[in-house]
Structures are given as C-alpha cells and as structure tokens.
Amino acid sequence: MTDWRLRRASVEDAPAVALVACASFLTTFAGILDGADIVAHVAKNSAPTTFAAWVGDPDSVVTLAEHRTGAAPVGYSVLTTPNLPVDTDSGDIELRRIYTLPGAQGTGLGHALMHQAITDALAMGRTRLLLGVLGRNARARAFYERQGFDVVGQRQYRVGSALCDDVIYARPL
Template sequence: MMKDVEIRKCVAGDEELLALVGKATFLESFAGMIFGQDVVEHCIVQHSLEKYREWLASTHYEIWLAEIGPGQAPIGYVVLTKPDLPLEGLDPKDVEVKRIYVLSRFQGAGIGKRLMETARNFALARGYQRLLLGVYGGNESAIQFYRHMGYREVGTRTFQVGEHTYQDLIMGWDL
C-alpha cells in the first residue's frame, strides 16, 4: 500500500485537502497533550480553508501533499516558507519547514521521510543552506524523527496555542 503513496506539489484548490489533514493530524497529535479548547481553537484558526488558500496563492510558500494514489485520500503534507523564528543569525539561505504532518496510521512507513526529502531537495535546488523548524518540546517522537533526519537543536521559542504558552525547540539541518 505504501508504494501507492504519491507526493505532489499543491495547487490552488488543494486547500480543502490541506485543511482536512492539518486538523486531523494536529488533533491526533496534541489532544490530551495541549489544553482541549486550545487545540480546537488552534485547528479552527490555523487550519482554516482561508489560511491554506492564502498560502497556495502566495509565492512565499511551497507545499507538497502525500496522497494514496493520484487524487485519492490525503495523508500528509509539508510546507516551506521564509523563516519566522526568533533565532539570531538567520540567513537568506535559511528556509523554514513551517509544517510537516502525516496521519498517525501512516507514520513509520517512510512518508514523513519522503516529505522531508522533497523539502530538502527543493531547498538544495534553490540554493538554501539550512532547513529550520519549530517543534513542541514535549513531542518526543517528532524530535527523534527530526534528529534521525539530521536536524540538531539551534534554539528555543515560546509558542502560543489559545490561552496557554508552550516551549518549542528550534532545530536546524545544514544542507
């Protein structure tokens, strides 16, 4: 079944697929870890059709979608953009992995790795020298995945979800 997973560049009209996967993966990852109402509000605002429509229309975002077969069920995605991280020494050759999500049922099957490699290949082709990302400090499985890919800790930030503040790690991968 995993051989049927295709990764493709997103286009206008994919905002519904992105919003669906974004909400589902955020809920399954953080329900019970982050205060309940905060998780719901975050999904409503940060994974809205309007947010993804805006990103798809912008030249500042690059988004790829993982699907089971062409035009089939979406199971994950990755978003690249200009870094928006509180990190000293940001360079024009840095690019941020704003989001990378894979439905839990498909984690461990190499989909996240393929999405990350897609982002890395794009970054290398455009002359970027480092991928950056922020990850919730309590999400050990994600942190381990990023370390396995080659990321290392380069800073921290506070991250607001609803009424509560959380600590994120900022990780970088030198290309």
C-alpha cells in the same frame, strides 16, 4: 510499494491540506493540550485560506501526500520564509509544517516528505532548513535528529490557555 504519492499542492488543494492539518494536529496533541484550545487553534491557523496563501507565495512550497487509491489526503509539508526567533539570512527556509495522519505513520511517508522538502529547498537555492517542534514531543524530536537537525534555539507560543515551549532545529543543506 507505498500506498501514497507526493505532489505539489495547488490552490484547489487548500481545503484538503487544511483537513489533514486539523486532523493531524488534533491527533498529535490530544491528551497534551486542551481539546477546545486545539479546535480554536486549528480554526485560526489551519484554515484553507492559510494554505492557499502559502501555495500562492513564490517563496513557499506546499507538498501534499495522497493515498494512491482514491487520492485521499494523508500528509503534507510546508516550506516558507522563516518566522522563528533565531538569526536567519537569505539562505534559510523554514519547514513550517510536516504532518502525516496516523494511518500513514510508519510507512516511510515522513521520510519522503522530509526528502521532498530538502529537494525543494535546494532547488530554491536555500542552504539551511529550520523548524520548530514542541520540546516534549520526543518522537518528533528523535525523527528530526535522525535527519541531521541540531538544536539552535527555543521559543514559546500559546495554544489557547497553554504556553508551549518549542525547540528550534536547523540543518545545513
């Protein structure tokens, strides 16, 4: 039996999702990116208002993973309108975020979040799932490739003073 459960996030969950977003980004990129840049990045991009907006958007789905005992947040995913430098159409949706806290890694939670994202995308009538991942994040890239994703592009973006190179993946649904 798993120690977590998944559910669709509500506006009231936005602070909890933001907390996981900040903590998971920090633990994922500590030692890769400058600490001050990470803090500034998550303050700007992972605020509760950001998640509340996605929850309220009919073209987005935010899934929250909670620990079964006490309902502490341990992971999340966000499906939303694509914002990637590749050709898209109305059948596309972006898996903008999918993260788990370190204590939940290796439990199958990542696979469960991916399965839920695919299920939700299909229910929305989507035909292709897109995502971007830091090119040097070998662990995440291997996970996505095992899930049937193929490289379809690249992008660059800034996290503070660091210029990051992402790989863009796609998977038909």
